[in-house]
């Protein structure tokens with residue numbers, strides 16, 4: 421299923437765009453429509469609103485009652501600038517029919533209405549279906565516009581030759597068949613590297629990453645080998661899928677992924693404080709950080725001197741179980757994923773026990789007895805456990821493991837939606 425943004429411009433063939441929407445929704449795509457003011461003379465908003473099941477936007481300043489969401493998707497939690505939010509969420513932008521006027525404006529980079537502004541702001545593939553009088557189509561001005569747009573990577577479908585919409589007119593300029601326009605949109609989606617799934621749009625994802633450090637004195641600490649790579653990969657993938665992502669990073673020295681809100685912490689107590697503050701606003705928690713189970717009961721304020729000591733006994737105390745504490749205050753609709761770093765045999769049993777004891781939706785288990793995966797390595801190999809499934813993800817880069825974990829999160833959330841009365 422794709423999210424198709426459809427721009428409709430002023431021409432008699434605008435009525436055929438209604439059929440295009442009907443075919444697209446029947447094929448399982450979600451469609452939102454922008455209309456130019458001129459197009460309203462040909463087909464009214466009510467028709468497109470009826471067939472898409474979503475509001476139609478014409479003027480840039482009018483608020484979008486759906487806050488930029490496509491039918492079937494969760495709206496964002498803020499009130500966005502409507503045209504930019506919809507554009508950001510679309511997988512493909514189709515303008516059908518595309519008038520000579522709009523083609524010229526697009527070639528010139530004009531942004532004077534919703535349809536043209538969206539075309540400039542859009543990074544998804546652009547599919548244009550021109551329709552006009554044959555002399556308008558063959559005019560050098562129109563042909564130059566089309567050449568420019570083709571050079572920039574737009575797909576142009578049609579126009580066909582034949583009887584034109586205006587009575588008695590014949591020639592090249594007839595809108596391509598709606599089924600052919602839909603097929604062009606679908607193949608533009610499949611062009612390598614063009615399709616960016618936006619399956620987590622509107623969701624707020626909280627990720628913890630890295631390993632906490634518990635001070636022994638002013639310079640020494642008790643820590644662990646977690647680099648934060650897995651958590652950062654999860655944050656990057658969730659952001660790529662359209663989520664609003666916050667990453668609580670415990671001693672992570674990696675580059676922040678684009679668009680991710682980053683909160684630095686050092687100790688388990690700091691991580692707990694940050695997580696408690698962020699968790700109520702999150703829809704999904706991915707608890708990938710390695711939080712120390714114990715910390716020195718008393719941290720010295722200066723540096724403990726070596727001089728005159730045979731050794732150093734450190735008394736420790738348990739830290740708070742952050743994931744367990746968050747699970748206790750979870751609200752309906754939140755999805756909680758824990759990570760279990762288990763050593764050798766029996767890991768699966770212990771991970772399942774963690775899933776049940778902490779009331780989690782999923783646990784991602786990795787075997788830290790292996791040197792080639794897990795802590796500080798590029799790759800990971802995990803088993804994802806849920807209440808009903810157990811999926812092995814063979815050794816692969818952490819970015820791909822992150823994608824598998826988020827696929828599972830999406831599956832869990834879709835199941836919950838289906839179970840709602």
Ligand SMILES: Cc1cc2nc3c(=O)[nH]c(=O)nc-3n(C[C@H](O)[C@H](O)[C@H](O)COP(=O)(O)O)c2cc1C
Pocket residue numbers: 428429430431432433456457458459518519520521522551552553556
């Ligand atoms: C009855 C009628 C039919 C029209 N049909 C077309 C058409 O098929 N293609 C086109 O490019 N312009 C057509 N026009 C002209 C456009 O409506 C006009 O250029 C308008 O400014 C387009 O604005 P827009 O591109 O912002 O929608 C038609 C005009 C009228 C009055």
